[in-house]
Amino acid sequence: MSTGSTIDPAEAAHFEKLASLWWDESGPFWPLHGMNSLRSTYIRDQILQRLPD
Known part of the structure; x- marks a missing residue:
């Protein structure tokens, strides 16, 4: 091991x-x-779409 x-x-x-x-x-x-806020919104939306009702 190094x-x-x-x-x-x-x-x-x-x-x-x-x-x-x-x-x-x-x-x-x-x-x-600025991109971080866009990504956060996108990621949140993707998670919410995949959550069971």
């Missing part, structure tokens, strides 16, 4: 820099925030 890390330090550092921007709904990731 005990070495599979985390790429450069990639982790890249995403660490973006982390503070991710939750800013007016920031550079604003399109993803």
